[in-house]
Structure formats: C-alpha cells, structure tokens
Amino acid sequence: MRFRSRRPAVRGVLCALSAVAALAAMAGSSSAVGPVRVTTRFDADAALGSATAVDVGLQLDPSAATQPLNEVRFAYPRGLGVVSSGLGLAACTRPASDFVKVLITGPRLGGCSPNAVMGIGTARALVKLTTGGQVIPEYASVTLLSGPLARGSLGLVAYVDGRHPFGAKLAFAGEVRDLPPPYGGELTVRLPPIPGIADLATIYVVDMHLTIGSHAIRYYEHRGGRKVAYHPEGVLLPTACPPHGFRFRARVGFVDGTTRTATTSVPCPSSVATLSSGR
Amino acid sequence: MDTQSLRRCGAYVTIAALVAATIAMSVGGVSSAAPSGHAAKRKSLTLKDSASLHMTRKNGNVIYEKGTATGTLPGTVTARFVTGVTKVTGTVTLKPYSGGSLTVSCVGYPQSAATITRFTGSLAVRKGTGRYQNALGSGTFSGTANRRTWAVTVHVNARITY
Numbered sequence: 046m047r048f049r050s051r052r053p054a055v056r057g058v059l060c061a062l063s064a065v066a067a068l069a070a071m072a073g074s075s076s077a078v079g080p081v082r083v084t085t086r087f088d089a090d091a092a093l094g095s096a097t098a099v100d101v102g103l104q105l106d107p108s109a110a111t112q113p114l115n116e117v118r119f120a121y122p123r124g125l126g127v128v129s130s131g132l133g134l135a136a137c138t139r140p141a142s143d144f145v146k147v148l149i150t151g152p153r154l155g156g157c158s159p160n161a162v163m164g165i166g167t168a169r170a171l172v173k174l175t176t177g178g179q180v181i182p183e184y185a186s187v188t189l190l191s192g193p194l195a196r197g198s199l200g201l202v203a204y205v206d207g208r209h210p211f212g213a214k215l216a217f218a219g220e221v222r223d224l225p226p227p228y229g230g231e232l233t234v235r236l237p238p239i240p241g242i243a244d245l246a247t248i249y250v251v252d253m254h255l256t257i258g259s260h261a262i263r264y265y266e267h268r269g270g271r272k273v274a275y276h277p278e279g280v281l282l283p284t285a286c287p288p289h290g291f292r293f294r295a296r297v298g299f300v301d302g303t304t305r306t307a308t309t310s311v312p313c314p315s316s317v318a319t320l321s322s323g324r
Numbered sequence: 325m326d327t328q329s330l331r332r333c334g335a336y337v338t339i340a341a342l343v344a345a346t347i348a349m350s351v352g353g354v355s356s357a358a359p360s361g362h363a364a365k366r367k368s369l370t371l372k373d374s375a376s377l378h379m380t381r382k383n384g385n386v387i388y389e390k391g392t393a394t395g396t397l398p399g400t401v402t403a404r405f406v407t408g409v410t411k412v413t414g415t416v417t418l419k420p421y422s423g424g425s426l427t428v429s430c431v432g433y434p435q436s437a438a439t440i441t442r443f444t445g446s447l448a449v450r451k452g453t454g455r456y457q458n459a460l461g462s463g464t465f466s467g468t469a470n471r472r473t474w475a476v477t478v479h480v481n482a483r484i485t486y
Contacts, residue, residue: 094383124384128407134471136437160439194437199409223408229385230409266472283384 080106081305083295087282087314094284095318096130098260103253103295107171113248115236116298122291123229126281127221132258133191134277135160137202144218147239154204155216157190160264160277161202164189166255168205173247183248184208187255189234198222203234215239227292238300286313371396371463371482373418377403379474387474393418395480397426410434412443415450424454426484430465439472449484459486 084102091097101119121127137157143149154162165188172181185207192200201219206212219234258279265272282291290310297305377391389403397420405414412432419425432445444466452459463482469475 124386126382126384126386126407128409129382129385129387129474131472133437134439191437194410194434197410199437221409223410281382281384283386 081295081297081307082106083293083307083309085293085309085311087291087311088279091282091314092316092318093282093286093314096126096279096281097258098279099125099257101166101255101257101293103250103297105249105251105297107249107251112299112301112303113236113238114250114297115238115300116233116296117236118231118233118294118296118298120224120228120231120294120296122287122293123226124283124285124287125229125291126283127230127257130258130280131264131278132163132262132280133161133199134264135191136193136200137161137190138193138200139202139216139218141218143216144235145237145240147215147217147237149214149216151214153206154188154190155202155214157202159262161190161192162188162262162264163191163201164255164257165259165261166253168250168254169252171249171251172211173249175245175247181210183211187253189232189255189257192218192220201232201234227287228294282314284317366458366485369396369461369484369486371461371480371484373397373480375401375418375476375478375480377401377476377478382474389474389476391476397422412445416447424452424456426452426456426459428482432465434469440468440470442466442468447480447482449482452486456484456486459484461485 082104084104086100087097099121103117105114135158137155139149139155139157143155149155165186168185168187170183170185172183173179174181185205188204188206190202190204192202194200198220199222201221203217203219205215205217207214217234217236219232221230221232223229224231258277260276260279262277263274264277265274267273290312292308292310294306294308297307299305373393373395375391375393377389380388380390382388385407387405387407389401389405391401393399393401397418399418399420399422401416401418403414403416405412410433412434414430414432415427416430417425417427427450428447429450430445430447432443435442435444445464447463447465449459449461449463451457461482461484463480463484465478465480467476467478
C-alpha cells in the first residue's frame with residue numbers, strides 16, 4: 046500500500062499540521078464566526094501587575110477549511126511583558142535545513158535547552174488520505190521555544206511531537222517581532238509543506254492548545270554548584286488595564302494564499318498585585 | 325509722509341535694531357542677550373561612568389531599576405526601561421553626589437537571547453537639574469543584562485555641555 050510505504054512522511058505531515066495548529070492557538074480568543082475560532086485566557090487568579098500564563102486555544106472547522114495551513118500569526122497587546130518575563134532564557138538554534146525538511150530526529154526538544162521553552166500544548170489534526178479518502182486523527186504535543194536574535198526579530202522554534210498514531214517529530218521556524226500599538230508584538234510560525242507527502246494526504250489542524258508561560262514549564266539554574274529546577278516567571282501583566290481589555294489577534298494563512306483573522310479581548314483581571322509577583 | 329519716506333524710515337529702524345542687537349550681544353547685555361551670554365559660559369564634560377543596577381519592580385513590559393554609578397560623575401541612578409523584542413528604550417536619571425541631576429533617553433539593542441546578554445546603544449541628554457539644568461549631550465553605552473534577575477551593568481561614554 047502506497048500509504049504504508051510512506052508512513053513516516055505522512056507522520057511528518059501530521060505533525061506539521063499539529064504544529065501549525067499550535068501556533069494558531071497562540072492567537073487571541075476569536076469572536077469571528079467561521080472556520081477559525083480562537084480563545085485566550087489568563088490564569089484564573091491572574092492579577093494586574095503580576096505574572097500569568099497565557100492560554101490560547103485554536104479550533105479550525107475542517108468542513109470549512111479546504112486548504113492546509115502554512116502560517117500562523119499571533120499578536121499580543123502592548124504592555125504585556127513577554128520579553129520582561131522569565132521566559133526564553135536560552136536560544137534554541139537549529140540548522141536551517143531542519144526547517145526545510147521539517148521531519149527531524151533526535152532527543153526531546155531536538156537537544157535544545159529546556160530554558161528556551163516558552164510555551165507547551167497539544168494539537169489534533171485530521172489526516173485525509175488521498176487514496177480512499179480515509180480520515181485519521183493525529184494527536185501531538187507542541188512546544189514553543191525561543192530562538193536566536195537575528196535581523197530585527199527573535200527566532201522561534203515550534204516542535205511538534207506526534208503521539209498517536211504516527212508519532213513523528215516536526216520542527217518549524219518562526220519569529221517574534223515588535224508591532225505598533227495597540228499590539229506590542231507578534232509571534233509567527235511558518236508551516237511549509239512537508240516534502241514528499243503532499244500527494245499522499247492532506248492534513249487539517251482542527252484543534253490546538255498552547256499555554257505560554259505554562260506553570261508546567263521547568264527551567265534549570267546553578268545555585269551553589271548544584272543544578273536546581275524552578276518555574277520561570279510567566280507573562281507579566283501591567284498594573285493598568287487597556288480600555289477594552291487585552292486585545293489579541295490571530296491570523297491564519299492557508300497554502301492558497303487566503304487568510305483568516307480573529308481578534309479577541311481578554312477581560313481585565315479584577316485584582317491588582319501590590320508587587321510584581323514571581324512563582 | 326509719502327510711501328518712499330515710510331520705507332526709508334522702516335529701513336532705518338531695522339538697521340538700528342540690528343546694530344543695537346549686535347552691540348548687546350558683543351557686550352553680553354541683559355534680557356535678549358542673556359541666552360548668548362549663558363551659552364558663552366557653558367561647560368563641557370566627557371562623561372565616562374560605569375553603573376550597576378538592580379531591578380526594583382516590573383510593570384508589564386516596563387522594568388524599573390536603580391543603582392550606583394562610578395567614574396566621572398559618581399552618584400545614584402534610577403531607570404525605567406520599556407522592553408521590546410529586539411530593542412529596549414528608556415529613561416535614566418543620574419544624580420551625582422556633587423549635586424544636580426542628568427536625565428537621558430536611551431535606546432539599547434541586545435546582542436543575544438541568552439540569560440546574560442550583552443547590549444549596546446546610544447543616549448541623548450534630555451534635561452537636568454541644578455548645575456545641569458541646561459545640559460545637552462549624547463553618547464553611547466554598552467553592558468550586560470541578566471534576564472533572569474535583570475541585574476544590569478553598563479558603561480557610558482558621553483559628551484555633555486551644561
């Protein structure tokens with residue numbers, strides 16, 4: 046069977062889709078009605094002036110999506126402390142060829158430092174086989190890492206680690222750039238086609254969930270000659286709320302050049318921290 | 325008085341005003357000549373200071389710091405930095421132990437995404453108090469920032485007139 050002979054490639058495609066979805070999930074909660082829906086929230090006990098995880102969910106309606114994703118952009122509001130957080134204290138550097146072939150091998154996180162992890166999450170994609178039309182759901186974990194500084198942006202690396210049933214490892218490149226108000230910056234992840242599998246299957250990301258500054262992230266530092274784990278400080282909220290809440294924007298690009306945009310505003314937390322809080 | 329006479333009179337007044345102004349400037353006269361007289365008294369200073377700062381608080385993407393400076397103008401330093409993805413802008417106030425204060429605007433660029441990152445940048449003297457109340461100047465700086473603790477060390481080279 047043709048599909049079986051190229052199973053690793055299909056796995057890669059699935060993983061790629063999952064990664065795309067995860068990136069899309071970084072966008073704000075969407076009020077848009079259509080094939081893309083985004084939700085964003087802070088910690089339940091988040092307070093102005095303190096650190097929080099930013100939880101992003103992305104749902105794509107496969108019945109309305111006729112093209113695979115090729116890019117996900119997520120803009121966050123001005124004043125949000127992404128750079129000033131304790132996230133991304135190391136740079137994950139991969140050879141450019143990894144982002145061309147997408148499918149990678151190697152240890153967890155591709156050997157990158159755990160101190161580069163900025164967000165973790167999950168993704169679900171539907172793999173529609175070209176022959177026979179069979180649809181196979183694939184589940185994956187997603188990790189977003191900070192990359193090197195280059196050409197006016199901070200690099201990003203998105204790892205998709207397929208769990209079931211394919212289990213391939215995929216790497217996607219991206220970056221963070223400053224944006225003019227009302228946004229402060231934008232995270233972009235590019236999702237190129239995975240070489241060799243376009244004729245085998247079409248992958249549709251249908252659900253992604255990514256938590257930037259997740260409480261599950263562990264960093265390591267040396268104290269007194271010992272390697273000690275700690276929870277990095279999450280995204281810092283300002284002490285004053287923007288007039289209409291914290292506005293997020295997600296832009297999802299498809300391979301045919303079309304885009305979908307969803308925006309949302311996260312309501313202002315009701316409490317204010319007296320001092321900048323860590324974890 | 326005909327039009328030609330009016331024009332001639334106007335010309336005389338203009339010439340007289342220019343002569344008066346020239347005389348006033350040359351002798352350091354009062355009122356209108358005061359700015360020029362002040363400019364003549366301006367002093368210049370080559371500032372070479374190093375400062376160690378520590379974070380006092382954060383507010384979203386804004387980091388507040390304070391510390392001490394050593395060098396040409398030793399004193400205390402307070403700073404407010406707005407962090408962006410690839411650049412940091414801010415305002416830094418130096419209060420020399422000898423009196424007065426200098427406030428500078430600065431923009432810095434990190435060189436890496438490592439925990440300890442080097443940075444370089446430029447600054448402009450924006451205002452001052454006391455003996456530096458009319459301070460102007462510009463310069464450059466470089467240093468390191470610990471992105472875990474936001475402890476900062478910075479070396480400044482600036483040319484200032486006041």
